[in-house]
Amino acid sequence: xxxxxxxxxxxxxxxxxxxxxxxxxxxxxGLFMRNWDSTLNNDYLGNPTVNDEICPQEQDYNDAxxxxxxxxxxxxxxxxxxxxxxxxxxxxxxxxxxGRTPNPDIMCNKYIKFDAFYKEALKLGADYIATGHYAKxxxxxxxxxxxxxxxxxxxxxxxxxxxxxxxxxxxxxxDKQKVRQIAHEYDLYTADKKDSTGIxxxxxxxxxxxxxxxxxxxxxxxxHIENNQKLGKHIGLMYYTLxxxxxxxxxxxxxxxxxxxxxxxxxxxxxxxxxENDFLIxxxxxxxxxxxxIEEEITNCTAKFRYRQADQEVIIEKHNDEVIVKxxxxxxxxTPGQACVFYKDDLCLGGGIIKEVxxxxxxxx
Numbered sequence: 001x002x003x004x005x006x007x008x009x010x011x012x013x014x015x016x017x018x019x020x021x022x023x024x025x026x027x028x029x030g031l032f033m034r035n036w037d038s039t040l041n042n043d044y045l046g047n048p049t050v051n052d053e054i055c056p057q058e059q060d061y062n063d064a065x066x067x068x069x070x071x072x073x074x075x076x077x078x079x080x081x082x083x084x085x086x087x088x089x090x091x092x093x094x095x096x097x098x099g100r101t102p103n104p105d106i107m108c109n110k111y112i113k114f115d116a117f118y119k120e121a122l123k124l125g126a127d128y129i130a131t132g133h134y135a136k137x138x139x140x141x142x143x144x145x146x147x148x149x150x151x152x153x154x155x156x157x158x159x160x161x162x163x164x165x166x167x168x169x170x171x172x173x174x175d176k177q178k179v180r181q182i183a184h185e186y187d188l189y190t191a192d193k194k195d196s197t198g199i200x201x202x203x204x205x206x207x208x209x210x211x212x213x214x215x216x217x218x219x220x221x222x223x224h225i226e227n228n229q230k231l232g233k234h235i236g237l238m239y240y241t242l243x244x245x246x247x248x249x250x251x252x253x254x255x256x257x258x259x260x261x262x263x264x265x266x267x268x269x270x271x272x273x274x275x276e277n278d279f280l281i282x283x284x285x286x287x288x289x290x291x292x293x294i295e296e297e298i299t300n301c302t303a304k305f306r307y308r309q310a311d312q313e314v315i316i317e318k319h320n321d322e323v324i325v326k327x328x329x330x331x332x333x334x335t336p337g338q339a340c341v342f343y344k345d346d347l348c349l350g351g352g353i354i355k356e357v358x359x360x361x362x363x364x365x
Contacts, residue, residue: 003027006027006130007113008068008075012190013132015067016179017170019186021231022071024028029124030068031335032061033106033117035084035201037319043202046209048218052149056203059254066189068148076124077184080116087111092199093214096238099264100337101227103155108200110158118163128168136172136346142293147175154307157341157351161293208239220267222250225260225279234269237262242365243333261365281330282357282364283315287340288322302343303327305334305354322355336365 006018008030017070022028034057038047049056058253063078068075088107089365095102113131121129125349134145135153142269145151171179183191185354198204215238220229231250244259253273260279272279288317297318303325315326332355334340341351348363 001027002127003029003125004130005029005031005124005126007117007132008032008064009132009196010063010190010193011132011135011189011196012183012193013189013195014064015132015172016182017130017188018067018071018073019182019188020170021168022073025274025347028071028073028201028256029126030073031117031199031320032064032075032077033080033081033112033120033201034061034077035088037081037113040081041085041089042213043205043210045212046206046244048204048206057201063193070186070188075344078117079122080112083116084108084112086113088200088201089216095337096211096215098337099237101241101335102337103339104157106339109156110160112201114156114159114163114167115253118166124165128166129169131168132171133169134171134176135166135169137164137169142348143172144343144348145169145171148172150176153348154304154339154341154351157348158289158291159340160291161350162291168264195307199322206237208235210245211236211238218267220269222269222271224249224257225272231257231271237264237267237269240269242335253356280333281326281328282334282359284324284326284358285334285340286319286322286356286358287325287352288355290321290323290350290352294347294349297342298342298349301349304339304343305331306338314342316342323352330359334365 004026006028008014018028044050065075080196088104088111091107092104118129119364133152133261134147134150135156136143136145141157142153144153217236217252218237219233222234224231240259242259245256248257250257255273257271260272299316303314304311312327312331317324336354338354340347340354356363
């Protein structure tokens with residue numbers, strides 16, 4: 001009997017994934033990861049649960065324990081607090097300092113769930129590891145999930161291709177509604193538990209307050225890019241991302257204002273008027289930190305520049321260890337620090353991190 005170590009988060013997805021694996025005849029072992037310690041990590045400002053009798057992670061562990069008891073499988077726990085801080089949270093802070101918009105979920109998958117967790121699973125004798133991600137692996141290749149609304153292949157774009165033969169995604173062929181239905185049929189403790197939101201393994205936070213725990217606030221001018229008019233003050237460039245409309249707190253304009261540029265050298269936030277302004281449109285980008293799941297070089301495919309975006313037709317040109325991605329029809333709010341993930345239909349080809357953004361050969365972000 002093959003042994004599978006599954007990451008048990010205390011949520012309904014991993015609960016049902018464990019159930020399905022057991023029903024398929026695997027020997028299933030649960031492993032709970034504790035990656036964040038609010039006290040150790042000075043997580044006080046902006047933390048709505050700081051005074052709770054039991055912290056959310058301990059509640060998640062208790063929920064995972066209830067499910068594992070019901071399924072008759074063992075549950076172990078492991079701390080990756082240092083690894084998470086070093087490889088995920090520190091990266092997150094450094095990117096914000098650079099004026100970029102990082103995606104910690106992607107780095108969490110790369111360094112924690114499919115690296116540190118995998119190594120721990122091997123110590124337990126695992127033949128495979130599994131998670132409750134919505135994605136598929138076919139012939140050792142990564143594919144989008146059946147449930148396109150929940151598909152998480154975008155967030156898996158940086159995991160090493162070498163690990164794919166050892167990974168199982170039991171939810172790849174079912175949708176979220178079916179997951180809830182199965183959880184109710186088997187009377188799982190987490191059947192009606194709400195999905196987790198917020199920063200990966202940290203949870204919901206008041207973002208502005210939360211960052212004050214780690215980064216100093218540096219207020220600066222908000223400037224209208226078309227007429228150079230000073231409109232007010234921003235509270236720190238790290239709190240804004242390209243295309244953002246809400247939270248600018250600038251009045252007196254009939255048209256909506258959108259963030260179109262961040263000048264980190266002079267600490268200026270540039271905005272433009274109207275949803276149809278041209279300042280957010282780019283036609284090419286340089287993508288770095290590439291991770292490929294295929295060996296052949298690709299020149300034409302589709303790409304996502306953010307998670308909820310529809311697939312965009314692109315042309316890829318190799319450029320040393322990076323690629324230049326061209327999209328002649330223009331795309332709005334392509335943002336440095338976010339992931340660019342490449343696809344051929346449902347096959348995930350790989351991905352990288354958006355380094356620079358251009359329009360007509362001129363760098364705009």
